[in-house]
Amino acid sequence: MRRTLILTKILILYLFIVSVQSKYHSRSLPYDSEEAKVTNLHFVLHETISGSNPTVAMIAQANITNNDNNSSVPFNTVLALDDILNIGPETNSEVIRNAQGLGVLIAETSTTNLLWFWDFGFITGKFNGSFISMFSRNLTTAMVHELSVVGGRGKFRMAKGYAQIQDYIQNDTIIISELNVTVIHY
Numbered sequence: 289m290r291r292t293l294i295l296t297k298i299l300i301l302y303l304f305i306v307s308v309q310s311k312y313h314s315r316s317l318p319y320d321s322e323e324a325k326v327t328n329l330h331f332v333l334h335e336t337i338s339g340s341n342p343t344v345a346m347i348a349q350a351n352i353t354n355n356d357n358n359s360s361v362p363f364n365t366v367l368a369l370d371d372i373l374n375i376g377p378e379t380n381s382e383v384i385r386n387a388q389g390l391g392v393l394i395a396e397t398s399t400t401n402l403l404w405f406w407d408f409g410f411i412t413g414k415f416n417g418s419f420i421s422m423f424s425r426n427l428t429t430a431m432v433h434e435l436s437v438v439g440g441r442g443k444f445r446m447a448k449g450y451a452q453i454q455d456y457i458q459n460d461t462i463i464i465s466e467l468n469v470t471v472i473h474y
């Protein structure tokens with residue numbers, strides 16, 4: 289009896305897999321851009337550079353001798369990031385969630401660029417469970433940086449837009465940056 293049940297299950301699973309594999313279809317409909325909304329978000333990013341709980345870690349580095357005068361983050365370095373997003377610049381202000389991603393330090397002629405691949409997640413408010421994907425270089429000489437919003441998930445599906453980011457505090461242990469994000473989504 290049990291065996292039959294298992295066999296039946298396997299058969300059902302098999303049929304299911306087959307039906308999934310053998311079906312290819314597509315359908316195109318007019319694209320309704322009228323339904324798009326624009327959302328502005330404001331929050332603060334907390335990045336701990338050093339100490340016992342850093343939110344950024346170097347994961348790979350090219351072995352090059354001319355490394356920008358022994359800078360702690362020389363050219364050709366890959367960083368892993370898990371920064372905290374808060375509503376304000378105080379470390380104990382309400383947590384919105386985090387920004388996880390990769391940063392790649394690139395040498396472009398004489399200036400250093402940070403290339404960000406960033407995924408911003410939210411656990412509070414109406415965007416709880418939604419994410420914004422950003423991808424941009426951060427030219428290390430500018431005061432206010434712009435990041436491109438290249439996509440999103442959850443309520444931010446099909447997102448596009450931009451973010452402006454500015455340092456509030458930057459020292460050897462912490463970078464606290466303010467962000468204004470403008471996102472068009474559905």
Ligand SMILES: *[C@@H]1O[C@H](CO)[C@@H](O)[C@H](O)[C@H]1NC(C)=O
Nearest residue numbers: 348349350351352353354355
């Ligand atoms: C780094 O490069 C230098 C100079 O080319 C070489 O002597 C050294 O062995 C390299 N170190 C590693 C860990 O590959």
Ligand SMILES: *[C@@H]1O[C@H](CO)[C@@H](O)[C@H](O)[C@H]1NC(C)=O
Nearest residue numbers: 354355356357358359398399
């Ligand atoms: C490295 O340091 C030297 C001497 O202090 C300076 O002349 C040079 O411009 C520095 N290079 C970079 C890339 O900062």
Ligand SMILES: *[C@@H]1O[C@H](CO)[C@@H](O)[C@H](O)[C@H]1NC(C)=O
Nearest residue numbers: 352353354355356357358359
């Ligand atoms: C970088 O550090 C190494 C080892 O400490 C030292 O030999 C070298 O002179 C330093 N280079 C510069 C440009 O400061």
Ligand SMILES: *[C@@H]1O[C@H](CO)[C@@H](O)[C@H](O)[C@H]1NC(C)=O
Nearest residue numbers: 410411412413414415416417
């Ligand atoms: C956010 O969503 C999660 C999962 O659905 C839920 O457990 C949590 O309570 C929500 N948080 C807020 C503040 O609404």
Ligand SMILES: *[C@@H]1O[C@H](CO)[C@@H](O)[C@H](O)[C@H]1NC(C)=O
Nearest residue numbers: 426427428429430455463465
């Ligand atoms: C972007 O570059 C600026 C200038 O070097 C720096 O102050 C800022 O902390 C960087 N932004 C981030 C998010 O790392």
Ligand SMILES: *[C@@H]1O[C@H](CO)[C@@H](O)[C@H](O)[C@H]1NC(C)=O
Nearest residue numbers: 330432452453454466467468
């Ligand atoms: C964010 O917007 C606020 C209010 O308009 C403004 O005061 C602040 O300077 C902006 N910050 C950035 C980094 O754009």
Ligand SMILES: *[C@@H]1O[C@H](CO)[C@@H](O)[C@H](O)[C@H]1NC(C)=O
Nearest residue numbers: 457458459460461462463464
């Ligand atoms: C960096 O700034 C934070 C926040 O103001 C402060 O708590 C910390 O002591 C500072 N660290 C250094 C090395 O100045």
